[in-house]
Amino acid sequence: MTAATTVRRRLSVLAQSVNVxxxxxxxxxLRLAQGRLRCDWQVSTTGEAHLLLLGGDEPTTxxxxxxxxxxxxxxxxxxxxxxxxxxxxLQYDAFVDAxxxxxxxxxPKSPSATGxxxxxxxxxxxxxxxxxGLLQPHRYGVRLAxxxxxxxxxxxxxxxxxxxxxxxCARFVDAMGHAGLLSLAARVAPQSRGVPAAAxxxxxxSVAPAADAGLVSRLRRTLGISNKGST
Amino acid sequence: MTMDxxxxxxxxxxxxxxxMADVSGARAVLVAxxxxxxxxxxxxxxxxxxxxxxxxxxxxxxxxxxxxxxxxGQPHCMVxxxxxxxxxxxxxxxxxxxxxxxxxxxxxxxLGMVLNALNGVERSMGTA
Amino acid sequence: MxxxxxxxxxxxxxxxxxxxxxxxxxxxxxTDVRNTDPSLAKSHTTVGLDFGQVDLGDGQVVRxxxxxxxxxxxxxxxxxxxxxxxxxxxxxxxxxxxxxxxVDYLEAxxxxxxxxxxxxxxxxxxxxPLPTLDEFSDIVGERGLVVPVLAVDARERDxxxxxxxVVLAQVEARVDLGVEATQE
Numbered sequence: 001m002t003a004a005t006t007v008r009r010r011l012s013v014l015a016q017s018v019n020v021x022x023x024x025x026x027x028x029x030l031r032l033a034q035g036r037l038r039c040d041w042q043v044s045t046t047g048e049a050h051l052l053l054l055g056g057d058e059p060t061t062x063x064x065x066x067x068x069x070x071x072x073x074x075x076x077x078x079x080x081x082x083x084x085x086x087x088x089x090l091q092y093d094a095f096v097d098a099x100x101x102x103x104x105x106x107x108p109k110s111p112s113a114t115g116x117x118x119x120x121x122x123x124x125x126x127x128x129x130x131x132x133g134l135l136q137p138h139r140y141g142v143r144l145a146x147x148x149x150x151x152x153x154x155x156x157x158x159x160x161x162x163x164x165x166x167x168x169c170a171r172f173v174d175a176m177g178h179a180g181l182l183s184l185a186a187r188v189a190p191q192s193r194g195v196p197a198a199a200x201x202x203x204x205x206s207v208a209p210a211a212d213a214g215l216v217s218r219l220r221r222t223l224g225i226s227n228k229g230s231t
Numbered sequence: 232m233t234m235d236x237x238x239x240x241x242x243x244x245x246x247x248x249x250x251m252a253d254v255s256g257a258r259a260v261l262v263a264x265x266x267x268x269x270x271x272x273x274x275x276x277x278x279x280x281x282x283x284x285x286x287x288x289x290x291x292x293x294x295x296x297x298x299x300x301x302x303x304g305q306p307h308c309m310v311x312x313x314x315x316x317x318x319x320x321x322x323x324x325x326x327x328x329x330x331x332x333x334x335x336x337x338x339x340x341x342l343g344m345v346l347n348a349l350n351g352v353e354r355s356m357g358t359a
Numbered sequence: 360m361x362x363x364x365x366x367x368x369x370x371x372x373x374x375x376x377x378x379x380x381x382x383x384x385x386x387x388x389x390t391d392v393r394n395t396d397p398s399l400a401k402s403h404t405t406v407g408l409d410f411g412q413v414d415l416g417d418g419q420v421v422r423x424x425x426x427x428x429x430x431x432x433x434x435x436x437x438x439x440x441x442x443x444x445x446x447x448x449x450x451x452x453x454x455x456x457x458x459x460x461x462v463d464y465l466e467a468x469x470x471x472x473x474x475x476x477x478x479x480x481x482x483x484x485x486x487x488p489l490p491t492l493d494e495f496s497d498i499v500g501e502r503g504l505v506v507p508v509l510a511v512d513a514r515e516r517d518x519x520x521x522x523x524x525v526v527l528a529q530v531e532a533r534v535d536l537g538v539e540a541t542q543e
Binding site: 286 | 389396429
């Protein structure tokens with residue numbers, strides 16, 4: 001399900017006035033994120049930069065920086081405003097999402113031959129839990145991801161189960177698909193047992209006790225947890 | 232801990248061995264800290280002292296919680312009466328340090344004798 | 360119908376007792392005793408279980424259980440998780456090796472997790488951003504599991520409710536699957 005990229009493009013992040021501690025983190029984060037990124041990122045000190053990381057307020061004076069970088073981020077202390085800001089302490093997910101955003105601008109998306117995504121019509125589920133950065137832009141991201149972590153669903157089923165608008169579900173599923181986190185599933189025939197079958201391997205014993213929908217709604221009501229998700 | 236651990240272990244070991252000698256039908260004695268560490272054990276019965284120490288500390292804590300819930304004061308002893316023997320445990324204090332003493336006995340052991348022997352552990356540890 | 364239970368497990372100091380206290384209608388029953396383990400920076404530690412409950416008001420209660428955190432009490436983890444409606448695994452990211460801590464719980468619950476409603480809550484991620492939530496998800500994914508991994512502060516009731524929201528959503532997803540089964 002990952003986008004077919006046979007050649008990884010080299011992209012660079014250029015830092016100005018970034019302290020040693022934050023630079024160390026940047027280098028560690030770049031190593032850790034290799035599997036998630038579509039390009040090979042490196043730290044550069046001069047010349048072409050695809051992402052400019054600013055640690056201070058000084059104007060940019062990077063030798064050899066002739067072209068505007070694709071993206072520019074400011075490291076700030078305390079709460080920051082807007083999408084061009086990363087707050088200290090520098091967080092892995094936020095930094096990697098910034099890199100992914102640059103990649104999205106530079107690299108073409110890879111639609112299927114019909115121009116539609118494979119998950120538009122079939123059933124799918126998550127192959128791993130998404131990063132906080134991937135979830136954050138989606139108001140009901142945690143709820144949608146939670147349902148997708150349990151069992152394969154179609155888009156319509158997801159919207160119905162989660163009580164979330166179809167368009168919002170589609171945007172979320174697209175994001176997960178483009179991040180390579182979805183696995184298409186053959187529709188599993190529900191097991192006719194007294195206890196609901198788990199969405200694991202066929203024949204796998206379900207140990208979670210049967211619970212009725214009424215119990216869940218009463219518990220939600222008692223604790224004050226909306227069934228449309230709290231994130 | 233306010234007490235030297237080695238000294239405490241030594242006294243616990245002596246008390247365990249004394250219980251083994253005094254109680255007819257005793258198969259093993261274990262002394263544990265309330266947070267589940269094995270301090271001393273005696274007897275020929277093969278047992279995983281570390282694992283049993285953790286288990287009896289849980290049991291002692293649950294017995295204490297149940298006694299509080301039922302407002303019946305501080306628990307003295309707990310007895311697990313099983314088909315092939317008994318596990319009898321008592322919380323003791325030695326120089327201000329709490330411990331859990333557990334005696335495992337076969338079915339020939341008289342429960343009253345076991346309880347009496349466990350009641351005397353604090354005294355025997357004090358004079359050891 | 361037997362009262363359902365939700366189990367909170369995880370490393371010492373991760374906030375299990377705190378999380379239960381945030382939800383329980385009554386002050387939780389605790390089994391804390393003085394800690395003698397010098398490697399654990401706590402004065403007291405749970406050796407039995409924590410217990411709280413949420414009264415649904417119709418004669419039914421949801422029981423909340425907290426397990427002891429240390430590995431030597433693994434037998435209690437098994438006893439308490441049996442027939443649980445959901446499992447909340449809390450990890451303290453300030454400990455020396457949080458990923459290894461998570462592995463302990465994934466291995467202890469390996470037979471239950473594939474079909475258990477479960478969530479992993481990682482605490483102290485602001486002070487200790489590494490390992491990242493992604494790394495926890497990787498560990499889970501290596502075992503063929505997809506378990507939600509969220510950053511939480513167990514002292515914040517809203518964060519604890521978020522964990523409950525996630526496991527309840529999983530219950531809802533499975534209940535719906537069961538409805539389909541009976542309709543087939």
